[in-house]
Amino acid sequence: MSKMHLDPQRTIERVNATLGRRYRKEQRFRRFGLGAVALGLLFVALMFLNIIGTGYSAFQQTRVLLDINYSEEMIDPEGTRDPAILSSANYAGVIKQALRDRFPGVTSRGDKRELYTLVSSGAALILRQQVMENPGLIGTRASVWVPADDDIDMLVKGHIDRAVPESERRVKDQMVAWVESLEVEGRVAKVFNTTFLTSGDSREPELAGIGGAVMGSLYTLIVTLLLSFPIGVATAVYLEEFAPRNRWTDLVEVNINNLAAVPSIVFGLLGLAVFINFFGLPRSAPLVGGMVLTLMTLPTIIIASRAALKAVPPSIREAALGVGASRMQTVFHHVLPLAMPGMLTGTIIGMAQALGESAPLLMIGMVAFIVDIPGGALDPSTVLPVQIFLWADSPERGFVEKTSAAIMVLLGFLILMNVLAVILRKRFERRW
Amino acid sequence: MNNNRIILAAALAAAAAGTANAASRDYISVVGSSTVYPFATVVAENFGKTTAFKTPKIESTGSGGGLKLFCAGVGVEHPDITNASRRIKSSEVENCAKNGVNEIVEVKIGYDGIVLANSKAAEPMKLSRRDVFLALAKQVPNTQGGGELVDNPYKTWKEVNPALPAIEIEVLGPPPTSGTRDAFVELAMEGGCKTFDFIKAMKKQDKKSYKRVCHTVREDGAFIEAGENDNLIVQKLEANPKALGIFGFSFLDQNADKVQGSLVDGVEPTFEAIADGSYPVSRPLYFYVKKAHVGKIPGISEYLAEFTSDKAWGDEGYLVDKGMIPMPNQERNQFAADVKNLNPLRLN
Numbered sequence: 001m002s003k004m005h006l007d008p009q010r011t012i013e014r015v016n017a018t019l020g021r022r023y024r025k026e027q028r029f030r031r032f033g034l035g036a037v038a039l040g041l042l043f044v045a046l047m048f049l050n051i052i053g054t055g056y057s058a059f060q061q062t063r064v065l066l067d068i069n070y071s072e073e074m075i076d077p078e079g080t081r082d083p084a085i086l087s088s089a090n091y092a093g094v095i096k097q098a099l100r101d102r103f104p105g106v107t108s109r110g111d112k113r114e115l116y117t118l119v120s121s122g123a124a125l126i127l128r129q130q131v132m133e134n135p136g137l138i139g140t141r142a143s144v145w146v147p148a149d150d151d152i153d154m155l156v157k158g159h160i161d162r163a164v165p166e167s168e169r170r171v172k173d174q175m176v177a178w179v180e181s182l183e184v185e186g187r188v189a190k191v192f193n194t195t196f197l198t199s200g201d202s203r204e205p206e207l208a209g210i211g212g213a214v215m216g217s218l219y220t221l222i223v224t225l226l227l228s229f230p231i232g233v234a235t236a237v238y239l240e241e242f243a244p245r246n247r248w249t250d251l252v253e254v255n256i257n258n259l260a261a262v263p264s265i266v267f268g269l270l271g272l273a274v275f276i277n278f279f280g281l282p283r284s285a286p287l288v289g290g291m292v293l294t295l296m297t298l299p300t301i302i303i304a305s306r307a308a309l310k311a312v313p314p315s316i317r318e319a320a321l322g323v324g325a326s327r328m329q330t331v332f333h334h335v336l337p338l339a340m341p342g343m344l345t346g347t348i349i350g351m352a353q354a355l356g357e358s359a360p361l362l363m364i365g366m367v368a369f370i371v372d373i374p375g376g377a378l379d380p381s382t383v384l385p386v387q388i389f390l391w392a393d394s395p396e397r398g399f400v401e402k403t404s405a406a407i408m409v410l411l412g413f414l415i416l417m418n419v420l421a422v423i424l425r426k427r428f429e430r431r432w
Numbered sequence: 433m434n435n436n437r438i439i440l441a442a443a444l445a446a447a448a449a450g451t452a453n454a455a456s457r458d459y460i461s462v463v464g465s466s467t468v469y470p471f472a473t474v475v476a477e478n479f480g481k482t483t484a485f486k487t488p489k490i491e492s493t494g495s496g497g498g499l500k501l502f503c504a505g506v507g508v509e510h511p512d513i514t515n516a517s518r519r520i521k522s523s524e525v526e527n528c529a530k531n532g533v534n535e536i537v538e539v540k541i542g543y544d545g546i547v548l549a550n551s552k553a554a555e556p557m558k559l560s561r562r563d564v565f566l567a568l569a570k571q572v573p574n575t576q577g578g579g580e581l582v583d584n585p586y587k588t589w590k591e592v593n594p595a596l597p598a599i600e601i602e603v604l605g606p607p608p609t610s611g612t613r614d615a616f617v618e619l620a621m622e623g624g625c626k627t628f629d630f631i632k633a634m635k636k637q638d639k640k641s642y643k644r645v646c647h648t649v650r651e652d653g654a655f656i657e658a659g660e661n662d663n664l665i666v667q668k669l670e671a672n673p674k675a676l677g678i679f680g681f682s683f684l685d686q687n688a689d690k691v692q693g694s695l696v697d698g699v700e701p702t703f704e705a706i707a708d709g710s711y712p713v714s715r716p717l718y719f720y721v722k723k724a725h726v727g728k729i730p731g732i733s734e735y736l737a738e739f740t741s742d743k744a745w746g747d748e749g750y751l752v753d754k755g756m757i758p759m760p761n762q763e764r765n766q767f768a769a770d771v772k773n774l775n776p777l778r779l780n
Contacts, residue, residue: 369473371487
């Protein structure tokens with residue numbers, strides 16, 4: 001008790017003596033915190049700068065203007081206009097003819113081979129499509145913009161240095177000269193790359209697109225949503241509103257929380273063993289992908305949904321029961337509608353997680369080269385993160401920018417989904 | 433009860449979908465090596481574009497993983513073709529036979545060179561396979577001779593071979609799961625390892641310890657496992673001119689402005705040197721076809737015809753543009769004939 005009677009003057013002195021130190025400590029702590037935030041932001045900014053810096057050029061494509069002669073003798077020598085003949089005609093030959101006409105000085109076989117590599121092998125497909133849609137083109141002449149080869153694309157975009165010695169770059173001096181002469185005439189242009197957004201995968205960077213991967217991701221997410229939302233909400237409602245409190249439900253609860261921390265590759269192995277090997281579902285299908293991702297997102301949705309149900313005040317339930325509603329009516333007429341915004345937010349975040357996941361899909365064969373755009377949940381397909389992984393490992397220089405551009409698209413979708421979650425929460429969430 | 437019904441419905445839907453799929457498949461399913469993947473995918477794409485068939489689906493599972501899936505059985509749920517960056521092993525053939533996969537057609541498609549490359553900013557290295565072994569093995573013969581093995585003491589290339597520059601040994605390479613690593617260890621390191629007589633003698637008496645000596649890569653930081661991504665290795669070499677990297681020839685071909693291949697046993701890794709066999713670190717690439725599926729799955733024989741056509745694997749074919757080294761004419765014709773008649777594989 002004697003300490004209570006200390007001289008007030010001395011107490012103030014003691015406080016003053018340490019005051020400066022304590023203030024400094026707080027200042028230091030604040031600076032640390034600020035530094036940590038700044039460092040985090042710096043890394044995010046660096047990542048975005050790096051990805052956008054390398055990726056933005058993939059949204060443009062180099063095209064070359066060629067004077068095409070849709071000569072009847074090359075496309076349809078017998079003049080039957082039979083679609084089967086038009087479909088299998090030698091359009092590559094038409095393109096080669098156009099290139100030879102433009103550069104008549106090229107005669108040797110080796111030089112011609114190099115000349116033909118100026119434009120993409122996809123150019124012939126463009127002509128084929130034109131002729132199939134409008135057979136009246138046969139026998140006419142027209143100027144057509146066709147995609148350039150990926151090496152030429154890299155050259156025009158400045159990713160291949162024209163100053164290094166010829167032997168060290170893939171584009172030879174005479175090809176550079178050809179491209180430059182075309183550039184002088186305004187026959188080379190960079191246009192918005194619709195191919196990248198609409199077509200499927202290809203081994204030619206100038207023809208490769210994320211259309212197939214986006215559709216694959218879409219089907220996978222639809223399956224995931226259709227399975228995980230009802231199961232997740234039903235589980236949460238049962239555990240929160242109906243289940244008796246006993247050891248069993250405790251065990252279930254602990255296990256659900258643990259599942260949320262299981263590495264996603266484990267779900268992939270489970271999917272391989274159960275869905276593919278036991279049930280015999282097809283490999284590489286969005287159906288199986290969606291089922292595996294359902295396992296992964298279920299804990300997230302269940303936990304978020306239970307939190308949303310817990311946040312509904314008991315007075316609502318009591319009032320409903322008080323006017324004679326059954327427990328089921330209480331839940332479905334009153335509690336669930338009020339908890340729905342929180343549940344939807346949790347679901348969207350779970351979906352965003354599933355969209356960015358690639359590890360479990362490695363196991364079930366979705367890491368594959370698939371050209372045709374999937375038309376349903378049973379067609380073989382790949383997803384966006386897997387497409388990024390595949391392109392990152394491709395030797396062609398043109399895939400470097402494609403990889404970053406695909407990351408930009410994936411990040412765009414993720415940001416969109418997260419914004420949606422925030423808006424839902426802000427607009428519909430009720431606080432009591 | 434509600435959730436029970438949903439789970440039941442989901443399970444039923446899944447089972448229904450499963451049986452529907454088991455009935456038929458209208459596209460070819462290919463699995464296997466990541467080294468063959470860039471070549472197989474080009475063929476598949478061309479095949480899909482020029483024929484009425486669907487584009488084959490190609491998974492990159494690694495050679496061993498691919499053969500495991502391939503040998504799992506006959507039927508639409510199993511792949512039709514597997515790619516491999518090494519020949520099928522007799523144990524794998526036995527496993528195949530056990531699951532009813534009896535007739536396998538072997539197709540050798542060409543060669544792939546494995547290069548040791550460094551940045552253009554540095555001098556090209558002139559290595560022998562012995563140098564490679566001494567620099568990268570976990571245990572090497574001690575310098576006094578006498579046939580004793582010691583932990584690898586070499587820190588710089590000059591210590592390995594006085595003709596080499598005095599820079600630190602730093603090699604970036606693929607992890608053990610990779611076929612490139614297997615081939616590198618077998619061709620380059622074992623090739624150098626065999627130049628020591630007492631180790632060579634060991635092969636006859638004690639094959640296990642011979643393999644352990646020749647195939648074990650040092651783990652003290654001089655060899656860095658850089659993952660399966662060869663593009664990443666190229667980027668790291670650019671940033672660090674002192675380091676060497678190990679990857680396939682196609683990556684050297686595509687990045688000739690950034691990296692250069694080291695000479696191995698005096699031979700530069702060029703297209704011609706790998707094709708004529710004078711470059712020592714090169715390996716054949718294969719794919720294997722399940723004969724029971726030919727005729728059942730639409731398009732297999734047409735796909736084989738496309739792969740073995742001159743415009744694909746010929747001297748001036750599109751696979752060559754992607755960095756594959758073609759076989760000599762005679763060998764090519766031999767395999768093309770075997771494929772046409774679907775002659776099954778016989779291991780000798």
